[in-house]
Amino acid sequence: MTNFLSNCRRSSIFISFVEIIASEMSDRMLADFLAIEEPVTISMHIRSIDQNKAIKIAKRKLSDVDKMKMEQQKKTSMAGYDPDILPPDIKTFSDEAKALLDDLQSRNERYFLMTFLIMNVADTKKQLENVIFREKGIAQKYNCQLKRLDFQQEDGLFTCASLGNNLIKINRGLTTTATAIFIPFTTQELFQDGESLYYGVNTLSNNMIMCDRKLLKNPNGIFLGTPGSGKSFLAKREITNVYFVTDDDIIICDPEAEYYPLVEELNGQEVYNLRCMVFIGVT
Numbered sequence: 001m002t003n004f005l006s007n008c009r010r011s012s013i014f015i016s017f018v019e020i021i022a023s024e025m026s027d028r029m030l031a032d033f034l035a036i037e038e039p040v041t042i043s044m045h046i047r048s049i050d051q052n053k054a055i056k057i058a059k060r061k062l063s064d065v066d067k068m069k070m071e072q073q074k075k076t077s078m079a080g081y082d083p084d085i086l087p088p089d090i091k092t093f094s095d096e097a098k099a100l101l102d103d104l105q106s107r108n109e110r111y112f113l114m115t116f117l118i119m120n121v122a123d124t125k126k127q128l129e130n131v132i133f134r135e136k137g138i139a140q141k142y143n144c145q146l147k148r149l150d151f152q153q154e155d156g157l158f159t160c161a162s163l164g165n166n167l168i169k170i171n172r173g174l175t176t177t178a179t180a181i182f183i184p185f186t187t188q189e190l191f192q193d194g195e196s197l198y199y200g201v202n203t204l205s206n207n208m209i210m211c212d213r214k215l216l217k218n219p220n221g222i223f224l225g226t227p228g229s230g231k232s233f234l235a236k237r238e239i240t241n242v243y244f245v246t247d248d249d250i251i252i253c254d255p256e257a258e259y260y261p262l263v264e265e266l267n268g269q270e271v272y273n274l275r276c277m278v279f280i281g282v283t
């Protein structure tokens with residue numbers, strides 16, 4: 001919300017909606033939108049439809065497509081062509097409507113209506129246009145279209161404010177599987193409180209992964225990787241993190257004295273104990 005308000009203070013605000021044309025979506029689309037460096041607010045309003053009503057909608061769709069099909073067949077046969085020759089669009093609509101009805105009736109799927117809005121803010125109009133141009137490219141890549149919310153910018157702004165109100169009446173029906181492609185269903189966030197340590201960034205949601213290993217069922221850890229991939233770097237970073245965040249003792253078994261500079265920086269203590277091993281304790 002604070003992010004939303006600070007975004008609104010910028011001079012140019014623009015809301016667009018994503019028209020989902022594809023029948024099957026990829027979860028990479030949202031990740032690509034979120035990877036844009038400029039501030040972007042994505043708002044998804046998802047409303048579930050009563051199952052009986054959903055089946056009725058699917059049946060109506062199917063009969064509409066059948067009607068279109070019959071009219072087309074009448075036209076083609078009157079023109080003297082084979083009536084089985086149908087425009088590819090009608091064939092696709094018909095297959096999709098059949099698949100939807102099948103999903104709802106026999107695969108325990110639910111039907112959802114989704115409004116997908118994107119709010120962009122920028123300091124200048126030019127910057128705004130550039131971002132929107134890039135977003136249009138992303139939408140197109142996933143068989144969707146980014147469209148301007150003409151005459152509905154104010155309603156769009158209220159809808160993006162994550163207050164739970166959807167004033168935009170443009171929506172797309174999706175089944176459970178298609179809806180589940182979008183977060184928060186596909187990403188599992190790990191963000192523990194207390195003495196949690198940083199373990200990287202979630203590649204899909206870009207949120208930090210914060211974890212306290214001591215609270216897990218198995219607190220042990222192991223770093224695996226090819227030489228030079230950054231195992232030692234990760235270990236040193238975690239040691240430093242433990243040093244600053246917790247009161248735990250850090251004991252390093254380090255025959256090659258690779259960690260010596262770090263131990264020195266953190267005012268650690270060396271313990272020569274076994275014949276060839278060096279124990280370095282940092283407290």
Ligand SMILES: Nc1ncnc2c1ncn2[C@@H]1O[C@H](COP(=O)(O)OP(=O)(O)O)[C@@H](O)[C@H]1O
Nearest residue numbers: 224225226227228229230231232233234235236
């Ligand atoms: N996250 C990172 N950011 C920048 N440099 C890194 C990062 N991880 C590793 N490096 C660099 O890559 C090189 C190899 O890392 P290192 O931890 O020694 O690999 P390993 O122990 O897996 O052989 C080092 O020079 C290190 O500074």
Ligand SMILES: [Mg+2]
Nearest residue numbers: 228231232233
């Ligand atoms: Mg190493």
